[in-house]
Amino acid sequence: MQTTLSDSLRSTPLGQEADSILRACVHCGFCAATCPTYGLLGDELDSPRGRIYLIKQMLEGATAGQNTQLHLDRCLACRACETTCPSGVRYGRLLDIGRAAIEQRVRRPLPEQIKRHLLRVVIPYERRFTVVLRVAQTLRAFLPPTWRRSIPPPQLPTSWPRSSHERKMLALAGCVQTPIAPNIDAATARVLDCLGISLVRASGGGCCGALSYHLGAQEDGLEFARRNIDAWWPHVESGAEAIAINASGCGVMVKEYGHLLREDPSYAERADRISAMAMDISEVLAKENRAALAPAGIGTARIAFHSPCSLQHGQKLAGLVESILESAGFELTPVPDGHLCCGSAGSYSLLQPELSRQLLLQRVLALESGQPTAIGTANIGCLAHLQSRTSVPVRHWIELLDPGASVVSLRDEGAQVELTEPTTL
Amino acid sequence: MGAIMIYCPNSPPGKTIMKTPVTNVQPRNRRELIAALQRVLPSQALLSETEDLRPYECDGLSAYCELPMLVALPDTVEQVRAVLVACHERGVPVVARGAGTGLSGGALPCSNGVLLSLAKFNRILEIDAANRTARVQPGVRNLAISQAVAHLGLYYAPDPSSQIACSIGGNVAENAGGVHCLKYGLTVHNIQMLSFLTIEGELITVGGAALDAPGYDLLAFMTGSEGLLGVIVEITVKLLPQPERAQVVLAAFDDVEKAGAAVAAIIGAGIVPAGLEMMDNLAIRAAEQFVHAGYPVDAEAILLCELDGVNEEVSEQILQVREIFQQCGATESHTARDERERALFWAGRKAAFPAVGRLAPDYYCMDGTIPRKHLARVLRRIGEMSAEAGLAVANVFHAGDGNLHPLILYDANKPGDLERTERLGAKILELCVAVGGTITGEHGVGVEKINQMCIQFSASALAQFHALKHAFDPRGLLNPGKAVPTLQRCAEYGAMHVHGGKVLFPDLERF
Amino acid sequence: MTDTNDSADQLREQVRVAAHSGVPLQISGGGSKSFYGRATVGTPLSTIAHRGIVTYDPGELVITARAGTPLTQIEAALAEKNQMLAFEPPYLGESATLGGAIATGLSGPRRPYVGAARDFVLGVKLINGQAEILSFGGQVMKNVAGYDVARLMVGALGTLGVLLEISLKVLPRPATELTLVQHRTPNEAIEVMNIWARRPLPLSACCYDGDGLYVRLCGADSAVRAAHDKIGGEILTNAQNFWHALREQFHAFFDGPLPLWRVAVPPARPSLRIPGKWLIDWGGAQRWLKSDTDAATICRTAAEGGGHATLFRGGDRGGYIFHPLAPGLLALHQRIKNAMDPQHIFNPGKMYPNL
Ligand SMILES: Cc1cc2nc3c(=O)[nH]c(=O)nc-3n(C[C@H](O)[C@H](O)[C@H](O)COP(=O)(O)OP(=O)(O)OC[C@H]3O[C@@H](n4cnc5c(N)ncnc54)[C@H](O)[C@@H]3O)c2cc1C
Numbered sequence A: 001m002q003t004t005l006s007d008s009l010r011s012t013p014l015g016q017e018a019d020s021i022l023r024a025c026v027h028c029g030f031c032a033a034t035c036p037t038y039g040l041l042g043d044e045l046d047s048p049r050g051r052i053y054l055i056k057q058m059l060e061g062a063t064a065g066q067n068t069q070l071h072l073d074r075c076l077a078c079r080a081c082e083t084t085c086p087s088g089v090r091y092g093r094l095l096d097i098g099r100a101a102i103e104q105r106v107r108r109p110l111p112e113q114i115k116r117h118l119l120r121v122v123i124p125y126e127r128r129f130t131v132v133l134r135v136a137q138t139l140r141a142f143l144p145p146t147w148r149r150s151i152p153p154p155q156l157p158t159s160w161p162r163s164s165h166e167r168k169m170l171a172l173a174g175c176v177q178t179p180i181a182p183n184i185d186a187a188t189a190r191v192l193d194c195l196g197i198s199l200v201r202a203s204g205g206g207c208c209g210a211l212s213y214h215l216g217a218q219e220d221g222l223e224f225a226r227r228n229i230d231a232w233w234p235h236v237e238s239g240a241e242a243i244a245i246n247a248s249g250c251g252v253m254v255k256e257y258g259h260l261l262r263e264d265p266s267y268a269e270r271a272d273r274i275s276a277m278a279m280d281i282s283e284v285l286a287k288e289n290r291a292a293l294a295p296a297g298i299g300t301a302r303i304a305f306h307s308p309c310s311l312q313h314g315q316k317l318a319g320l321v322e323s324i325l326e327s328a329g330f331e332l333t334p335v336p337d338g339h340l341c342c343g344s345a346g347s348y349s350l351l352q353p354e355l356s357r358q359l360l361l362q363r364v365l366a367l368e369s370g371q372p373t374a375i376g377t378a379n380i381g382c383l384a385h386l387q388s389r390t391s392v393p394v395r396h397w398i399e400l401l402d403p404g405a406s407v408v409s410l411r412d413e414g415a416q417v418e419l420t421e422p423t424t425l
Numbered sequence B: 001m002g003a004i005m006i007y008c009p010n011s012p013p014g015k016t017i018m019k020t021p022v023t024n025v026q027p028r029n030r031r032e033l034i035a036a037l038q039r040v041l042p043s044q045a046l047l048s049e050t051e052d053l054r055p056y057e058c059d060g061l062s063a064y065c066e067l068p069m070l071v072a073l074p075d076t077v078e079q080v081r082a083v084l085v086a087c088h089e090r091g092v093p094v095v096a097r098g099a100g101t102g103l104s105g106g107a108l109p110c111s112n113g114v115l116l117s118l119a120k121f122n123r124i125l126e127i128d129a130a131n132r133t134a135r136v137q138p139g140v141r142n143l144a145i146s147q148a149v150a151h152l153g154l155y156y157a158p159d160p161s162s163q164i165a166c167s168i169g170g171n172v173a174e175n176a177g178g179v180h181c182l183k184y185g186l187t188v189h190n191i192q193m194l195s196f197l198t199i200e201g202e203l204i205t206v207g208g209a210a211l212d213a214p215g216y217d218l219l220a221f222m223t224g225s226e227g228l229l230g231v232i233v234e235i236t237v238k239l240l241p242q243p244e245r246a247q248v249v250l251a252a253f254d255d256v257e258k259a260g261a262a263v264a265a266i267i268g269a270g271i272v273p274a275g276l277e278m279m280d281n282l283a284i285r286a287a288e289q290f291v292h293a294g295y296p297v298d299a300e301a302i303l304l305c306e307l308d309g310v311n312e313e314v315s316e317q318i319l320q321v322r323e324i325f326q327q328c329g330a331t332e333s334h335t336a337r338d339e340r341e342r343a344l345f346w347a348g349r350k351a352a353f354p355a356v357g358r359l360a361p362d363y364y365c366m367d368g369t370i371p372r373k374h375l376a377r378v379l380r381r382i383g384e385m386s387a388e389a390g391l392a393v394a395n396v397f398h399a400g401d402g403n404l405h406p407l408i409l410y411d412a413n414k415p416g417d418l419e420r421t422e423r424l425g426a427k428i429l430e431l432c433v434a435v436g437g438t439i440t441g442e443h444g445v446g447v448e449k450i451n452q453m454c455i456q457f458s459a460s461a462l463a464q465f466h467a468l469k470h471a472f473d474p475r476g477l478l479n480p481g482k483a484v485p486t487l488q489r490c491a492e493y494g495a496m497h498v499h500g501g502k503v504l505f506p507d508l509e510r511f
Numbered sequence C: 001m002t003d004t005n006d007s008a009d010q011l012r013e014q015v016r017v018a019a020h021s022g023v024p025l026q027i028s029g030g031g032s033k034s035f036y037g038r039a040t041v042g043t044p045l046s047t048i049a050h051r052g053i054v055t056y057d058p059g060e061l062v063i064t065a066r067a068g069t070p071l072t073q074i075e076a077a078l079a080e081k082n083q084m085l086a087f088e089p090p091y092l093g094e095s096a097t098l099g100g101a102i103a104t105g106l107s108g109p110r111r112p113y114v115g116a117a118r119d120f121v122l123g124v125k126l127i128n129g130q131a132e133i134l135s136f137g138g139q140v141m142k143n144v145a146g147y148d149v150a151r152l153m154v155g156a157l158g159t160l161g162v163l164l165e166i167s168l169k170v171l172p173r174p175a176t177e178l179t180l181v182q183h184r185t186p187n188e189a190i191e192v193m194n195i196w197a198r199r200p201l202p203l204s205a206c207c208y209d210g211d212g213l214y215v216r217l218c219g220a221d222s223a224v225r226a227a228h229d230k231i232g233g234e235i236l237t238n239a240q241n242f243w244h245a246l247r248e249q250f251h252a253f254f255d256g257p258l259p260l261w262r263v264a265v266p267p268a269r270p271s272l273r274i275p276g277k278w279l280i281d282w283g284g285a286q287r288w289l290k291s292d293t294d295a296a297t298i299c300r301t302a303a304e305g306g307g308h309a310t311l312f313r314g315g316d317r318g319g320y321i322f323h324p325l326a327p328g329l330l331a332l333h334q335r336i337k338n339a340m341d342p343q344h345i346f347n348p349g350k351m352y353p354n355l
């Protein structure tokens, strides 16, 4: 497409990046076909191609106001459009640039600002988030069912392996995963332990920064990135092989540190290195001999796998987890429209509750359609979101391979999930 | 009122689009129209702010753009009717839009009109397995139909490369074709019934549940009418049984002309492949980058020949086809190893246009069709013209039907590039007409090829088209300025075209 | 060449005079299908002198011929190159011409599996009501430039213009054809035909004459044999005669004085309850009825069955012939007629009164 970005903008690296992305788009519209919001709303403005156009006109200096903001807000940043785009348009990057630009141009109403601020100052901080979560969990029983469902019941932490191996990989400390589901990290550590690898928690790390970065607070996001780099670096220097990340949403972010910090002279090089070392836990497993991993008590477990957008579109790892699960002996049920987002999408479920709810209902129907015994996924956000609407237990897939757990017990737990509303559309 | 020039803000300086506006809407009238439409549409279903209108200013042909006065996004037939009635009463033009993937500017808005999007009509209403039909809303995506009936062993045959995204309503409006149309026909051959609203808001149904219907064949006449005759609100498509087996043979050639000759040889041998597609080197490389299908990136051309039907027959034909490829000098030829590879071979072909977006910032897609026997000759001539113009041309096309898609690569940000591209494009189309072909095989005339219509049709044939248009839309409010040029326009175009009495391509036999 | 130019000019002159005087023309080719449609009056205009194949290029799968060309001549030329008119136009008389076949738009037994006459028309040259010679469509497989006037002419019974030349897509003849017979009840036959049609079988015709269910398979030898194994049935020996007799209405079913109705319905529709003798063709989609039941009943029952009925032959040629059109659709037909033939000189009333 033709672009007419102002000269001043075009002389900045960001402007150049935006221009080159815009120029790659040939306006074919293929991406709209797989965009969840276009599927629901049928408005070009809620399609990737329309959003690209909105960003383009804003960067070209046309008036861009609340409407542009609304349609950019409605974007899930799921990047299904990138997978579909034959022309290689890096929509996700353009969206970040566009969101930052609109944030500068349009002031949000005060309540909205407060809401976003609260999200930014609570969620990425494990301790603050834990406090909020525990309070909510205590009140859970007294809340109306619709609210109750979206608060995950408390989960007891399980133990990490004691043995220490020569081979070491680094974990991401993260933010919400440990308070909600401490078992995921522990299960990851136990699985890696079986493979002769120690998973190491580096002190000082925390949230990957994605939430802030995509909420228009890009500097905050980069600060989180720097903190993680600092925490990991000594371990990297002493020979850790990889950063093994079990939350695909965070994985996508860490893999972008190099790009995002390329202008920061004191971090650029290390960030690059860290990004190169970042691996989704499925990539780690795919490379190892997994014979030592006897799948735990699966019997006839039928798994519906929900591939998070950050895994299949963001990290372009579609099909990898599925093949690992299959080779471990699980039966995978078919999931219609597997490219679609569940509506969790970082803070999306809180900021766009109505669209998020519709997507969730669609996804749950699709996932349940093959009558699975459990639903597997690869990101804590999707996990909690899906579980709020289904009685089928939702687990991180690594937990399914965990020598310390059994799917039978998963099913028992699932039965405790309260469901008073039918899961139909 | 005479033709006026409307400046298109997002296209290169100097690029203009000529339109004959039906009325001139004053701001007061605009406000009144907005109020009227707000009464009949749900909130959020009417867009009127420039910020919201801009992304609707073009379809898949982004070189042409025009800001619509308003965009309406109805989701019931009653709402569509109300919008049409309101516009008709006020003499406001209406342009229907499906998925906006058209490549001829068919859904280019009118600055003084309403752009009527049918994208919300995305429901499949009924699947009749016994009679092998599906009744669908116009905004349903082409591919969604085949997906919805796959479990019945059925599919909808026409498969434009844009099938993932384009709407069935847009397919009917353009009479879309696809890679499998060589054997299974175009949209017109695969639909059975249509309901459309006239500009006056009258609902008319043509065709029927049987294979034919009484009266004139308005089902065929509506197909390919580019939104000028009515707004299609429901379509019944035919479904075919999925073939028992489909296999694709990929052959590589070190010379485009040899590939062209192989196409003629296959058809000449009495084989009707399900699809027979060609890509030249530029296109091969672009597509390979996206799908990693294993295309031979060094080849000058590849042919993809799909054979389908009963297992035994397919096996026999594969042998025959490979033999022909060999005789025609193929450097290699092999069949897809498995279903996955077959799907990949086609995925590359289907994504080839936008994938060319990886080679150059912009491409301009032509759509001429020629008698197959002239393939080699025309391709050579296009190569020469491309060299003369200094613009690269990638070729990806439906070789089996002689439907060419030369993609002219250019850079819209470079002043003058688009004009040179358009000139080269016009010459290519005129070459197609000169060898007995047509300016558009499946993408439609739209605004893009409107000048070339003057070359393909006589003035009296054009006048006949206008008379027929009048029978449907007496005030000329539906998609004005598209598909059929005014005679005045042709006169102007002709004046600038026949320089010093010289005809184009004097060396070619006239038809 | 000059002859045919002359003949086109003569036709055009005749049209010009008629347009001027307002005296209608009754267009005919070989006269084989003049019984079809409503009775009309007017000065005869015959296309029979405007004949001959203009171009035939087997490699392109396209033939262009003048309207007055006898179908026999066209089919002979095609047969020589092992090609065919895949829609198997019914001649209904030896004198049948290409123009008549296209103007009536009738198709033979192969229709449900390969397409109708209209599906094979690529382009036409015609004279409109203002005595202009116009060309629409072309000689290539795909062409979407301008409205599809060529297909509009198919089945219009000459009410929109005089066809001068027609370009058709042709197909290679199948290597083998094999006809099988099974004995079935009518509803069973309809059901089976439609089950087959949902499966990837090389069908090329399927009919039921009240006793036998006849199915024709075509394609490569191996494919036909494999399909025979799948569906079963006895091999019919004089198959070509059978299908020819069906298409040409020599089959014994068509004998007798009762009016012949053509009822078109969705193919899987079970038997319609109209008294009379039935023959089911086109895999269930075209049903012939010999019956003296009143037109209103037949028309209503066909409509209830999702289709429409035509009084094909016999009966009152001035009364009900074609299914009535909805008022809006009829009005549109009239406007289209006015656009092509403003003076109403071409076969007025042949399809509907006032058209
Ligand atoms: C990459 C790419 C590849 C393509 N490949 C092919 C191909 O292989 N074959 C092919 O035939 N085309 C192809 N196309 C062109 C395009 O996809 C088709 O023309 C398609 O039919 C357009 O459908 P749409 O829904 O996008 O219609 P739009 O572009 O929205 O509209 C097209 C025209 O139809 C009219 N229209 C739309 N909906 C209605 C309605 N409901 N009622 C009345 N009029 C309506 C519009 O007014 C306009 O004139 C390709 C396009 C792209 C971008």
Ligand code: SF4
Binding pocket: A034, A035, A036, A037, A038, A046, A047, A048, A051, A074, A075, A076, A077, A078, A079, A080, A081, A082, A091
């Ligand atoms: S990121 Fe997801 S929601 Fe956003 S435009 Fe792309 S496909 Fe649509």
Ligand code: SF4
Binding pocket: A024, A025, A026, A027, A028, A029, A030, A031, A032, A048, A049, A052, A081, A084, A085, A086, A087, A088, A089, B354, B357
């Ligand atoms: S698919 Fe890619 S090139 Fe096509 S419109 Fe979407 S982003 Fe642009």
